[in-house]
Amino acid sequence: MLEQMKSYRRLDEADAAFGSKAAHLAALRRAGFPVPDGFVLALRGDDRDVADIEEVVRAARERGVDYAVRSSGSHEDQAHEAGAGRYTTILGVRGDDALRDAIARCLASGQGEPMGVVVQEMVDADVAGVAFTVNPVSGAEEIVIEAVAGLGDRLVSGEATPQEWTIAGTRATGSDAASGPLDEGGARLVADWARKAAELFGTPQDVEWAIAGGRVSVLQARPITTLVEQVPIPVDVPPGYWVREPGHARMPRTPLTWSFNENEAVALYAEASGALACLAGRIIGGWMYMTVEPVGAPPPRPGGGDPTPPAWLMPVLLAMSGQARRRMRTSRRVMRDDLAGELVRRWRDEVAPSFRARIADLRDTDLALLTEAELTAHLAAAADLAREGMRMHFTMSIPYEFGTADLAFTCRDLLGWSDEESLELVVGLSEASSAPAHELRRLSRLDDDDPAFDEGLARFQRVYGCRALDLELSQPTLAESPEIIAATLERLRANDYDPDEEARELAKRRAACTAQARAALSPRDRARFDAVLARAELVYPLRDENVFLTIDAPYALVRYAALESGRRLVRRGAIAAADDVFYLDVDELLTAMRGVPDPLGGRIRLRRGERAWALAHPGPTTYGTPPRGEPSFRRLPRSARFPTEAMMWIGSRIVGLEDSTRARPPAGEPLTGIPASPGSYTGPARIVHEETDFHRIRPGDVLVCPSTRPSWSVIFPSLGAVVADSGGSLSHPAIIAREHRLPAVVATGYATSTIVDGQLVTVDGNAGVVTMHAVPAPRRA
Numbered sequence: 121m122l123e124q125m126k127s128y129r130r131l132d133e134a135d136a137a138f139g140s141k142a143a144h145l146a147a148l149r150r151a152g153f154p155v156p157d158g159f160v161l162a163l164r165g166d167d168r169d170v171a172d173i174e175e176v177v178r179a180a181r182e183r184g185v186d187y188a189v190r191s192s193g194s195h196e197d198q199a200h201e202a203g204a205g206r207y208t209t210i211l212g213v214r215g216d217d218a219l220r221d222a223i224a225r226c227l228a229s230g231q232g233e234p235m236g237v238v239v240q241e242m243v244d245a246d247v248a249g250v251a252f253t254v255n256p257v258s259g260a261e262e263i264v265i266e267a268v269a270g271l272g273d274r275l276v277s278g279e280a281t282p283q284e285w286t287i288a289g290t291r292a293t294g295s296d297a298a299s300g301p302l303d304e305g306g307a308r309l310v311a312d313w314a315r316k317a318a319e320l321f322g323t324p325q326d327v328e329w330a331i332a333g334g335r336v337s338v339l340q341a342r343p344i345t346t347l348v349e350q351v352p353i354p355v356d357v358p359p360g361y362w363v364r365e366p367g368h369a370r371m372p373r374t375p376l377t378w379s380f381n382e383n384e385a386v387a388l389y390a391e392a393s394g395a396l397a398c399l400a401g402r403i404i405g406g407w408m409y410m411t412v413e414p415v416g417a418p419p420p421r422p423g424g425g426d427p428t429p430p431a432w433l434m435p436v437l438l439a440m441s442g443q444a445r446r447r448m449r450t451s452r453r454v455m456r457d458d459l460a461g462e463l464v465r466r467w468r469d470e471v472a473p474s475f476r477a478r479i480a481d482l483r484d485t486d487l488a489l490l491t492e493a494e495l496t497a498h499l500a501a502a503a504d505l506a507r508e509g510m511r512m513h514f515t516m517s518i519p520y521e522f523g524t525a526d527l528a529f530t531c532r533d534l535l536g537w538s539d540e541e542s543l544e545l546v547v548g549l550s551e552a553s554s555a556p557a558h559e560l561r562r563l564s565r566l567d568d569d570d571p572a573f574d575e576g577l578a579r580f581q582r583v584y585g586c587r588a589l590d591l592e593l594s595q596p597t598l599a600e601s602p603e604i605i606a607a608t609l610e611r612l613r614a615n616d617y618d619p620d621e622e623a624r625e626l627a628k629r630r631a632a633c634t635a636q637a638r639a640a641l642s643p644r645d646r647a648r649f650d651a652v653l654a655r656a657e658l659v660y661p662l663r664d665e666n667v668f669l670t671i672d673a674p675y676a677l678v679r680y681a682a683l684e685s686g687r688r689l690v691r692r693g694a695i696a697a698a699d700d701v702f703y704l705d706v707d708e709l710l711t712a713m714r715g716v717p718d719p720l721g722g723r724i725r726l727r728r729g730e731r732a733w734a735l736a737h738p739g740p741t742t743y744g745t746p747p748r749g750e751p752s753f754r755r756l757p758r759s760a761r762f763p764t765e766a767m768m769w770i771g772s773r774i775v776g777l778e779d780s781t782r783a784r785p786p787a788g789e790p791l792t793g794i795p796a797s798p799g800s801y802t803g804p805a806r807i808v809h810e811e812t813d814f815h816r817i818r819p820g821d822v823l824v825c826p827s828t829r830p831s832w833s834v835i836f837p838s839l840g841a842v843v844a845d846s847g848g849s850l851s852h853p854a855i856i857a858r859e860h861r862l863p864a865v866v867a868t869g870y871a872t873s874t875i876v877d878g879q880l881v882t883v884d885g886n887a888g889v890v891t892m893h894a895v896p897a898p899r900r901a
Contacts, residue, residue, distance in 0.1 A: 131158040131240065138162050139192025139236030144321075144341055151320055153313065153338045158240035160192065161223070173223055176239055177216050185241050187213045188339075189222035191229050192236035211273055212242060243337045245330035247301040248272035249282060251314035252344060254324045258735035259350050262288035263311045267302035272328060272339070281603060281815040287311040295807065295816060295877060302331075309336050317341045350736060351729030355405040361744040362402065362409035365775055365846060368591055369401075369408035370810070370826055372734040375727055376682060377593045379706035380506045380675075382514070389514035390415075393459075393521075394451025396444060396753070396764040399771050404743065406734025410775065412768070414751065415444050435755050448760040455759040460519035464658060467516055467666075475512075475669040478505055482677045483586045487684040495688065496713040499681040503706045506678050509670035516666045517770075523659035524850065525766035530652045534645050535637055539773065539849050540795055544633040546656055547858045548626025552665035554859045556584045556598075556834050558619040560605070564612035580605070587668060588675035589811045589831045594702040596811075597676045598831060604814045608834050615819045617837040622861060664830045664855070672831060678706070685713050695720055703727040773848035784870045788892075791868045791875075794847075795888035796854035799863035801841040802882040802893075805875045822881050824871050828853040836860045841883035843871045843890050857885075865890050 134146035142160040149155045159176050180187060190209045208229035210222040219239070226237045249267035254260065266282035268275045275282050283300035285307040286293050292304050292311075302310075313336055314327040324347060328340040383401050390398035397414040438444040454460075482502055490498060524546075531542035559580055566573040585599025598604065634653065638646050686698030694712055695701070701709055703724045711718060750768070753761035785791060806821035808814065814835055817823070822841045833856050836842075842864040844853045849866070857864035863885030871890065875881060880893040 131155070131160055131238065134160045134238075137236075139238075141190060141192035141340065141342075142236055142238050143192075145238065145240075147320065148317065148338055148341060151316075153317070153320075154336055155338050156188075156241040156243055158187070158238060160239070161237040173220060176223065176237075177219050180219055180239060181216060183241070185214075186244075187219065187222075188240045188242050189213050189219070189226055190238045190240070190340075191226040192238050193234075209273070211271060240339070243330040243332050243339065245271050245332050245337075247306065248328075248330035248339075249275055249302070249310075251310050251327045251329060252324070253314050253318040253327070254344065254347065255286075255736070256326075256344055256347065257732070259347055259732045260288075260736040262286055263314055265302070265307050265310055265314075267300065267307075269301040272330060281812070283816075285311075295813060306331055306336075313338055348725075348728045348732040350733040351726055352733050353406050353730050355739065357404055357743045358402055359744070360411050361742065361746050362404065362411050363742050364407055364739060365410050368775075370590070371592060372406040372731050373408065373592055374594050374702040374731065375705045376678075376702045376709065377591070379503070380510050380678075382510055385510045385514045388511060389517060390767070391447075391450070392454075392515060393518050393767065394447050394449075394454050394760075394763045395767040396438065396447050396451075397751075397768060399775070405737065405739045406730060407739050409739075409743065412771070415441065415447050438756075448756070451761075451763045452757075452759040454518075454763060460522040460659070461655075463516060463519045464662070467519075467662065471512060471516070472665070472669060475505075475509070475673075479586070479669070479673045479677065482681075483582065483673075487680060490684075492688060492713065492715075495681065495684060496710060499678070499685055499706075499713065500710055502674065502677040502681045503710075506674035509674040513666055513670040516662060516670070519659045520662045520666070521766045521770040522763070523655045525769045526652050526762075527656035528769065529765075530649060531637065534649060535640055537637075540798070541633075543849060543858070544629060544798075545637070545653060546660040547629055548623060549630075549657060549660045550664050550855055550859055551661055552668055553830050553833050553852075553856050554619070554836075556580075556831070557608075557837050557860075559584065560608055560834055561612050561617055561619050561837060564609050577605075586676045587672040587831050588679070589829065591671070591675070591829070593675060593679045593682065594699065597679060598834075599676075601811060601814075604811060604834070607815045607817075608838070611817070611819050611838040615838065619837075625861065626859070664852075667830050672829075682706075682709060685709060689713070695724065700724045703731075770850065773850035775846075775848065775851070784874070790892070791843075791865075791871055791890040793843075793865040793868035793871075793888050793890070794849055794854075795864075795885055796844075796847070796849050796851070796866045797842070797857040797862055797864035797885045799841075799861070799885050800882065801863045801885075802880065803840040805843075805877060805879045805881045807872055807875065807877040809872065822883055823853075824875050824881075825853070826872055827851065828856065830856070832856065833859075836862065841885070842866075843868060843875070843881070843883055845869055845871050 131142070132146055132149050134142035136143050138160040145155050159179055161172055161176060188209065188211050208226050210225060213219050213222045223237050223239070227235050229235070247267050247269055249265060249272055252264045255262050255264050263286070265285040265287070266275060267285070268282050283302055284295045285302065285304075287307065292307055294300065294302070294304065294307060310329050313329065314325060317325045317327050317338065321341070321343070324344045325341045326344045327338060330337045330339055386398055386400065397412050399410055400413045401408050401410050403409075438448065482498065482505065485498060487495060487498065527545065528539050528542045531537040531545070563573060563576045563580065566576065581599050585597060587598050589595060589598055589601065637649060641649055682701045683698055686695065686701035689695045689701070689712055690698055700720070704712065704720065708718070708720075712720060753764055801822065803820050803822045805824045806817050808817065808823055808825045811832075817835055817838055819838050820840045821838070822843060823835070823839050824843045826845045827847050828844065830852055832852070836856050837860060839860070839862055841862055842853050842857045844851070844864075844866040845868055847853055847866040851866055854864055854866050863883045865883055865885060865888050868890060875890075875892060882891040882893070884891070
């Protein structure tokens with residue numbers, strides 16, 4: 121009887137008449153894939169015969185198992201239109217009435233479109249998820265697997281954040297490899313079936329899967345419709361030595377982000393400070409690389425490796441350059457007039473209050489209520505704030521650099537101290553970096569049903585949430601990542617972190633260090649030390665406060681306005697998706713919002729393709745050969761050399777370009793880096809590449825990361841220690857670790873690619889050494 125009915129078949133016998141999903145599943149079953157058995161109803165409009173449904177109900181009743189009931193439309197799961205999430209899926213269906221209701225809901229989900237239905241035996245999954253046979257973001261030839269414990273609907277709905285595995289050739293890398301729901305063996309089994317599905321259908325596939333009792337089941341396979349065709353970018357390497365630095369550009373930037381290019385601001389800063397060299401950035405193959413460019417020097421040779429002039433020759437060479445002579449006149453004026461002190465006064469009295477007021481005004485505007493013209497004006501105002509913020513950010517680097525460098529130089533000359541020892545004199549003063557974590561700690565002491573908790577959480581979201589987590593506008597802000605805040609609160613409730621006690625202990629450390637220094641100095645040197653320390657205490661807190669007010673908050677405001685603009689442009693038909701706005705520069709976006717006709721689709725596709733190529737082809741860590749030694753300016757008068765020496769010192773301590781490119785140690789040997797925060801700690805490593813990995817952190821973990829930003833401070837109270845690939849003693853991971861009294865080692869170069877997630881490591885923040893212990897045996901799926 122079943123074979124004679126066109127509108128009802130066993131799953132194996134389905135074809136296009138039963139919808140695309142049913143046809144794909146039938147093809148998989150016929151090819152020997154482990155697809156759960158079931159039944160299908162053919163595509164029909166409103167004339168569905170009730171007898172067809174009753175045949176399915178009767179057949180299902182005989183098996184006595186739970187079912188998953190899914191729609192199967194004529195266009196669903198096609199190469200040009202996946203339709204994922206547009207129709208209805210009901211899991212755990214048992215009983216006649218429940219099955220009739222589930223079928224009716226699937227039929228109705230087509231909203232008049234002829235709809236088939238798949239009724240499959242339910243898999244009671246231990247772990248489930250999706251597998252992409254190519255990277256859906258970059259298009260790279262690798263299999264990306266997302267897994268959650270239990271049923272896969274928790275992943276699709278966003279209820280759970282997945283564990284991720286990447287299978288590239290024979291190499292498998294996974295987050296939570298030791299303790300996640302899917303082990304490497306299970307990931308390789310899933311990858312094998314996903315790869316076979318792609319071979320069967322001849323196109324990259326998005327495969328839903330489940331594992332129960334160690335057996336893999338394939339639940340669905342559809343073409344990946346979000347793939348961007350990669351567009352190769354010319355890799356033009358300029359002469360000199362260039363380093364890819366992840367602390368400030370961990371991924372290729374989008375055109376909207378490049379609207380606020382810092383290179384111009386850096387050049388203005390160097391001119392204003394009188395520095396004879398400055399950091400410069402260049403895009404190579406889509407990635408940001410950095411170098412140090414001296415003023416008045418001849419162009420570097422191809423490949424770098426230029427010799428460094430001896431100290432006696434530097435004054436002569438600089439005198440031959442008109443630009444260098446102008447810079448030295450500027451530096452003498454900067455030192456004579458105490459520009460650094462004047463900038464601090466302006467920041468406190470004018471600049472910071474102005475930025476706070478403008479941020480609050482833009483932040484508290486309900487964008488959805490604005491007219492098109494009002495939204496365009498709002499976007500323009502946010503963009504102006506971001507541009508001004510970028511320039512002010514580097515201008516306000518002058519007092520921070522001068523004050524912090526002067527403290528280190530003074531302690532070196534008078535006491536013979538290292539940089540790390542001198543920074544103990546100001547530890548705990550960077551209040552802006554620790555304030556978000558302290559506020560969350562106060563919230564964690566309240567019950568969720570306490571009205572004060574709701575009020576405090578809303579304030580936290582408004583004040584601290586309006587901050588970019590990354591220097592890339594396409595990435596979500598803290599306010600758009602409530603799971604990060606929720607997980608942080610949960611961890612804080614599980615530990616005894618006390619910000620007030622921490623502040624007292626840091627104050628004791630500062631006082632003890634200051635007393636030790638003063639006791640070792642003569643009265644004359646003590647007076648000099650006291651003056652330098654007083655200035656350092658004034659400027660040290662500026663850095664992260666500066667970042668929050670001039671970069672992170674303005675970037676968040678631009679992102680919010682851009683996304684709202686994107687939604688409006690989608691409704692107009694000007695762009696295909698709201699996030700297309702990130703592939704326009706801000707002037708193009710403003711032009712589009714003003715209604716000026718301009719075809720954008722081709723431009724957006726090209727730029728998406730270029731960025732996809734860059735993501736799939738990250739360049740080497742460095743290009744060129746390092747210069748042979750650092751130039752010495754000691755033969756110049758202090759007023760002419762100090763701004764340059766301060767800039768070079770601070771740049772190496774923040775970015776640590778050379779230290780971050782150290783050689784990889786032999787297998788089994790400890791990693792070495794820069795000692796960034798004292799102390800020793802042994803605990804499990806947690807590899808965190810970006811903010812989406814925060815949910816995996818457990819109390820007491822050792823954070824192992826490429827670098828961090830100030831906004832990462834919310835996770836530090838849960839940590840036991842910090843290890844970073846890049847950075848120096850004044851990088852963000854180093855500063856925040858010291859504020860939280862966590863041992864830290866930075867500039868290891870290879871921590872994230874050497875340490876295994878979950879591996880026990882010992883972090884010696886005094887010696888700058890990370891020792892790796894035995895890798896734990898992985899859990900089975």
